Amino acid sequence: MKKLLLTLIIASIQIYSQSFSVKGKVIDFHSGSSLSFANIRVEGTTLGTASNANGEFELKLNGGNYKLIASFIGFFSDTVSVNVNSDLTGLIFRLKSTEINLPEVVVKPGENPAIEIIRKAIEKRKQREKNLFSYEFEAFSKGIIRTTEDINSTGSGSINLSIGQSDTTKLKVTGILESHSKGYFLKPDNYKEIILARKQSANFPPSVNTLTGGRLIQNFYSSDINFLGRDLPGPISDNSLNYYYFYIEKTSAINNQKVFQIHVEPDNPSDPGFVGKIFITDSTFDLLKVDLILNRAANIGGIFDTVNILQHFDYYDGTVMPVDYRLFVTANFLGLARLGFELNTILFNYKVNSKIEESFFDKAVITVLSDADKKDSTYWLSTQTIPNTEEEEEAYKRIDSLESIPKGFLDDYSFFDSRLNLNKNFSVSAPIAMYHFNRVEGHSLDFGLFVNDEFDRRFNSTLNLSYGFADKKFKQDFSSNYFLGEYRTVKLGLSAFNKTKILFEESDNYGELFSTLSTLLYKDDFRDYYYTNGFSISAEGEIFPILKGRISFSNRTDKSAFNNSDFSFFYKDKSYKQNLPVCEGKTNAVKVGFDIDFRSYIEDGFFRRRTSLGRTYTLLSMDVTLSDKNFLSSDFDYLKYEFLSRTFFRSFNSTTATVKIYGTYSNGSVPYQDLYAVPGNISTFSSPLTFRTLELNQILGDRVLTLNAEYNFRDELFRLLNIPVIKKLEILLTVFFNAAYGDIGSKSKEILTNPVQTFKHPFYEIGFSIGQGLLPLSVDFGWKLNYRNGNNFRISLSSVLFNL
Numbered sequence: 001m002k003k004l005l006l007t008l009i010i011a012s013i014q015i016y017s018q019s020f021s022v023k024g025k026v027i028d029f030h031s032g033s034s035l036s037f038a039n040i041r042v043e044g045t046t047l048g049t050a051s052n053a054n055g056e057f058e059l060k061l062n063g064g065n066y067k068l069i070a071s072f073i074g075f076f077s078d079t080v081s082v083n084v085n086s087d088l089t090g091l092i093f094r095l096k097s098t099e100i101n102l103p104e105v106v107v108k109p110g111e112n113p114a115i116e117i118i119r120k121a122i123e124k125r126k127q128r129e130k131n132l133f134s135y136e137f138e139a140f141s142k143g144i145i146r147t148t149e150d151i152n153s154t155g156s157g158s159i160n161l162s163i164g165q166s167d168t169t170k171l172k173v174t175g176i177l178e179s180h181s182k183g184y185f186l187k188p189d190n191y192k193e194i195i196l197a198r199k200q201s202a203n204f205p206p207s208v209n210t211l212t213g214g215r216l217i218q219n220f221y222s223s224d225i226n227f228l229g230r231d232l233p234g235p236i237s238d239n240s241l242n243y244y245y246f247y248i249e250k251t252s253a254i255n256n257q258k259v260f261q262i263h264v265e266p267d268n269p270s271d272p273g274f275v276g277k278i279f280i281t282d283s284t285f286d287l288l289k290v291d292l293i294l295n296r297a298a299n300i301g302g303i304f305d306t307v308n309i310l311q312h313f314d315y316y317d318g319t320v321m322p323v324d325y326r327l328f329v330t331a332n333f334l335g336l337a338r339l340g341f342e343l344n345t346i347l348f349n350y351k352v353n354s355k356i357e358e359s360f361f362d363k364a365v366i367t368v369l370s371d372a373d374k375k376d377s378t379y380w381l382s383t384q385t386i387p388n389t390e391e392e393e394e395a396y397k398r399i400d401s402l403e404s405i406p407k408g409f410l411d412d413y414s415f416f417d418s419r420l421n422l423n424k425n426f427s428v429s430a431p432i433a434m435y436h437f438n439r440v441e442g443h444s445l446d447f448g449l450f451v452n453d454e455f456d457r458r459f460n461s462t463l464n465l466s467y468g469f470a471d472k473k474f475k476q477d478f479s480s481n482y483f484l485g486e487y488r489t490v491k492l493g494l495s496a497f498n499k500t501k502i503l504f505e506e507s508d509n510y511g512e513l514f515s516t517l518s519t520l521l522y523k524d525d526f527r528d529y530y531y532t533n534g535f536s537i538s539a540e541g542e543i544f545p546i547l548k549g550r551i552s553f554s555n556r557t558d559k560s561a562f563n564n565s566d567f568s569f570f571y572k573d574k575s576y577k578q579n580l581p582v583c584e585g586k587t588n589a590v591k592v593g594f595d596i597d598f599r600s601y602i603e604d605g606f607f608r609r610r611t612s613l614g615r616t617y618t619l620l621s622m623d624v625t626l627s628d629k630n631f632l633s634s635d636f637d638y639l640k641y642e643f644l645s646r647t648f649f650r651s652f653n654s655t656t657a658t659v660k661i662y663g664t665y666s667n668g669s670v671p672y673q674d675l676y677a678v679p680g681n682i683s684t685f686s687s688p689l690t691f692r693t694l695e696l697n698q699i700l701g702d703r704v705l706t707l708n709a710e711y712n713f714r715d716e717l718f719r720l721l722n723i724p725v726i727k728k729l730e731i732l733l734t735v736f737f738n739a740a741y742g743d744i745g746s747k748s749k750e751i752l753t754n755p756v757q758t759f760k761h762p763f764y765e766i767g768f769s770i771g772q773g774l775l776p777l778s779v780d781f782g783w784k785l786n787y788r789n790g791n792n793f794r795i796s797l798s799s800v801l802f803n804l
Contacts, residue, residue, distance in 0.1 A: 019382045020084050022059040024091030026051045026070050035072050035095060039312055039323055043067035043079070046316055046350045049384060050324040058387045073259055073279055073289055074098060074252045098253040114246035114262050120285040121236045125221055132319060134186045136351040139213020140385050144392065145175035146340035150402060151203060171330075171340050173395035176201045177209045180383050183347075190361040195368040195605075197375040197383065201399040206373045207457075207604050210366055213345045219322055220290045220311055225274075226614055227294060227307070230654035230714075235264045235278050236287055243267060249277060258282035265295070270719060270727050272298030272654075274309075286320050288313050300715060300730050300773035305330040316350040323347055344386050363545040365613065368605035370486070425454045437516045439576040440529045441500055442470020442565035451480075457606050458483045466499070470564035473531075475499040487608045490541030493552075498533035500561065503580065504677035504697050509687035511803045518682075523568035523576065526682045526696055530582040530673060531559040542608075548595045557586045558673055560753075581753045583671035585635035593623030593642075618647040627668075638668030638747075640702070657711045660689050666702035669747040672754060675700045678740050679708075686796035687803075691738050692782030693765050693794045700756045701742035710736040715773065730773035736782075738765050763787050769798060776800055 026038040034055030041048040042059070043066070051057040059068070061084045070093035071077040078093040145151070151174045179198040185191050193212045200209045218225045223237040233243045249261045260280050266273040276292035294307040310326040327343040388396070418433040429448040436444050444466050451461040461480035468475070479495040502508055508527065519525040534556030543549050560581035568574070599617050601608040625640040626632070642664045649657040664676050678701075680694035681687065689708040713733040718726050742758045749756075764785040771778030777799045784792045 019060040019062050021087045021089075021381065022061055022068070022082060022084060022091060023087075023089045023387065024057055024093065026055045026057065026072070026093040026095065028075075029094040029096040035075070037310060037312065037324065037326060038070055038072040038093070038095070039314060040093075041069045041071070041314065043069055046348065047384075048314070048323060048346075048348050049386070050312065050346050052344065052386050052389060054389055056387045056389075058385060060382055060384050068093075070095060071254060073254050075254070077255055098255070112247065114248050114260070115241060117248075117260055117262065117280055117285065118236065118241060118246050121280050121287055122238065122240065124285045125223075125236050125287070128221060128320060131353075132187075133353050134184075134356050135319075135321070136185075136349075136354050136356070137183050137213070137321075137347045138349040138384070139181050139183060139345055139347045140383070141177075141179050141181070141211045141213050141343065141345040142386050143175075143177040143211050144173055144340075144342040144344070145177075146171035146342070147174045148172070148338055150174050150399070171338065173391055174399070175204055176392060176395060176399075177204065177211045178385070179209060179211045180385075181212045183213055184356055184360065186356045186358060186361065190358060191365060192361050193366050195366065195372050197379055198368065198372050199375070199380070201396060203399050203402070207606050210368065210602055210604050211343075212366055213325075213347055218309065218311075218325070220278075221287065221313070221320065221322070227298060228300070228654075229614065229656075230272060230298065231650075232273050232294075232298060235274060235290065235292075243271070243273065252279070254281075254288070259288060264292070266297070269295065270297050270722075274298075286313070286315075288320075297719075300732075302730075302774060303331050303333060305332055317352045319352045321347070321350055321352070346384070346386060348384060363600050364603050364608070365600040365611070367603040370605070372605060419448075419450060425452055426450070427452065432513070435516075436466075436512055437519055437565075437567075438527065438529065439519065439525045439563050439565050440471060440561045440579055441466075441468030441473070442567065444468045455482075458488060464499075468500070468564075471561070473500075485541070487603055488606060489608060491539070493538040493540075494535070496535040497556075499531070500529050501532045503528040503530055503582070503673060504675075504700075507677040507679040507697065509679065509690060509803065510682075510685070514801075514803070520567075520569050523571040523574045524682070525576055528580045528697070529561045531561050532556050543594075545601075546596055546598055548597070550591075550593050550595075552591045553589070554591070555586070555588050558582055558671070559584050580672075582673040583636070583751055583753055585671070586633075587627055587636055587671065587674070588632040588634040589625050589627040590632065591623055591625045593621065596620040612648065614650065616647070616649050618645065620645050636669050636671050636674075636751075638666050638670045638702075640664065640666040640670065640674075651711075653716050654714045655712060655716050657709070658689065660708040661706070663705045664702065666745060666748065668745075669751050670702040670745075672700075672752055675702055675744070675748070675756070676704045676742075678704065678706055678742060678759075681796060683794075684796055686780045686782075686798045688734075688769075688798065691740065691765060692736075692767055692780050692796060693784045693792070698757060699740065699742050699759060699763075701744045701758050702748050703745060704740070704742045706741075707739040708736070709738070710734055732769075732771040732773060732778070734769040734771075734778075736767055736769070739763065759787070761786075 026035045027033060028035060036051060036053045036055055038051045038055065039048065040050065040057050040059065049057050049059055063085050065083050068080050068082060069077050072095055075095035075097050078095050080091060080093060082088060148171060177200045179195050181193050181195045183193045195212060198206065198209045220234050222234055224231040225234045233240050235244065243266060244264050245267050247263050249263045252259045252261050260282065262278050262280060264278055265275040273295055274292040275295045278287060279289040280287055290309065290311050292309050308328040312323050313320045314323045324347065325345040329341045332338050416432065417430045419427040420430045421427045427450045429446060434446050436446060446464065446466045448462065448464045459482050464477040466475040475498055477497045477499045481491050481493040484490040515527060534554065536552055536554035538550065538552035540548060540550035561579055563576055563579050566576060597610060597619055599610045599612050601610045621644040623642045627634045627636050627638050629637045645661040647659045651657055677697040678694060678699040679690040680696045680698050681690055681692060682696055686692050688710060715730050715732055717733055718731055739762050740759055741762045743760055744756055744758055765782055766785060767780060767782035769778045769780045777797060780796045780798050782794050
């Protein structure tokens with residue numbers, strides 16, 4: 001059934017492509033000024049479009065006779081008959097403002113007439129939801145990025161921005177993304193979009209462009225509207241009358257139908273929500289238009305200067321459906337970088353309550369067709385689009401011209417970059433990543449060569465070379481992987497190494513730059529290290545859409561490392577702690593595992609990328625590792641089981657919860673370096689989902705069970721408490737509870753090289769974290785509930801900067 005529907009889609013687009021272009025403009029009859037975002041429909045069909053910001057529109061029609069109707073609230077519609085047998089230009093719709101006599105709104109004492117209108121609009125929304133079972137639509141979407149300076153993007157979707165520009169520097173169009181898609185909906189919550197074609201300015205790779213008409217659209221016929229990770233009540237949601245204040249600004253009309261223009265804003269300005277105007281028809285009480293902005297309370301940290309949403313609705317087979325969606329955003333990140341984003345989407349060719357088989361829907365909520373990037377200019381000439389403005393046309397030319405100029409590898413370099421790009425597939429280490437320091441290797445020079453997304457984005461490889469001047473050892477670390485399958489869902493991996501390895505690095509949440517600075521400035525090398533050399537081979541891939549399996553074989557020989565340097569810029573009289581020895585020997589191991597992931601995914605034309613769409617989800621993972629003396633000729637004999645569960649919960653408003661459960665159980669002699677370390681922290685710094693009152697690598701074992709639970713209130717709790725001053729400070733609150741059990745088997749004890757502390761009775765701690773919306777930094781407060789000693793309470797700083 002799925003293949004049949006896809007065939008019909010492609011066939012319909014091919015038929016539809018035999019069309020002509022009809023271009024024109026919608027203006028005010030009296031003033032001659034452009035009417036931005038006016039609605040243009042083809043009479044007797046579900047085909048239509050909307051004008052752009054300059055009032056310009058373009059329709060793609062097959063040959064024949066048509067009546068085109070342009071409409072705009074506050075104006076009489078204008079109808080033009082056209083005979084389409086070639087491309088047409090210069091068509092003008094002149095809309096006259098409505099001048100019908102509308103009765104004055106009489107406000108009785110104690111009664112707000114807008115309340116009854118909103119109440120009836122809510123009932124109309126519920127009736128619409130009851131009668132709407134399914135629908136299909138086509139969409140054209142255009143995303144416009146504005147910055148002060150020209151930008152470039154990477155295949156992973158990151159954007160490189162210039163910082164420190166003056167606030168008066170004008171934003172210009174520096175990126176354009178366009179797509180043509182089809183969308184499908186089936187009750188209760190089945191949704192799917194297929195991108196038929198896409199194009200973008202030359203500074204963006206195709207994989208960045210998964211812009212679609214439905215995924216980003218906030219339909220204001222929904223009860224809750226999600227913005228910036230927060231569910232906000234819509235103007236006609238079930239509880240809108242308890243959340244918003246409404247009043248009638250004026251009475252307008254579209255043709256001879258009276259329309260109420262109603263102002264909406266939260267009852268309490270400190271509550272997050274929408275501010276602006278909505279348009280509801282008299283007698284039928286249908287929502288026809290919203291023109292809203294997010295208020296300051298919904299914009300935690302004040303990063304966004306403006307977030308403006310504009311949406312129109314029209315009737316399709318008697319059902320009100322969105323015909324467009326416009327989003328206008330400007331942002332200022334800490335005064336360092338300014339940018340703007342515009343999303344312009346038109347929706348057309350609706351089929352309401354059409355027959356769609358449930359089997360058509362799968363885990364792919366967005367699929368990019370394999371030939372979506374191969375559509376040439378003839379396709380776009382025959383596809384319904386939003387015409388480019390002069391500014392957009394000039395931007396396309398400027399960006400294409402800039403991208404065609406040969407670039408040196410320093411042209412896009414920033415001091416904070418860890419890599420220098422030689423071209424789009426090859427890069428080397430940048431100066432900031434060419435040095436590190438620790439007490440084992442001393443001053444070390446590093447150099448890396450990286451191959452990314454070669455051979456149609458299937459091959460990646462890394463070669464890292466390093467030399468430590470204190471231990472006088474040359475290290476190498478090579479890895480590569482190759483992807484198989486249409487969406488690269490199978491990965492083959494190979495690595496070979498002779499390097500220094502961080503002890504228990506799986507439980508270490510700090511970056512190498514942070515560790516180097518801590519060592520050089522404070523003479524606090526909080527890590528331990530050992531040498532390892534060997535190789536590994538691996539294979540992993542999807543077995544089912546929700547199940548991924550993996551298998552690997554590793555051969556490595558581990559040796560202890562010792563202090564070779566006492567250097568530091570300061571604290572000359574202080575000595576480093578001794579580096580811990582490990583169990584020396586060879587480990588040959590086979591590891592088999594699987595992941596279960598129920599989240600949907602986006603097929604971006606190259607890869608499948610998982611997405612939760614903001615919903616609750618759970619990830620499950622299990623691994624079994626065998627190291628055997630007889631069969632695998634290993635020096636260590638053990639069988640290890642590992643289990644990991646991570647659940648993300650959406651709670652009330654913008655609050656969320658995360659629960660992580662990890663367990664491991666081993667039989668046999670597990671070497672010291674392969675024990676599990678309960679994730680702790682260094683004394684003054686910390687990370688989420690770790691034990692705040694425990695030291696790094698303080699608790700070890702081969703039989704461990706940990707629970708990390710965090711509830712992120714954001715600023716909701718302080719809003720509920722309604723404390724006047726605190727409510728406006730945008731203070732973010734997270735509370736946490738952590739528990740751990742840890743022990744070590746008798747056979748592992750026999751080969752221990754260092755003393756081990758365990759929790760044979762569960763350990764508990766609680767605490768909370770305080771931050772502010774604008775700052776990438778929070779303060780953690782943690783208390784031990786048992787195993788209490790002289791350090792039962794700890795205050796620490798937490799920031800993503802510590803991961804660098």
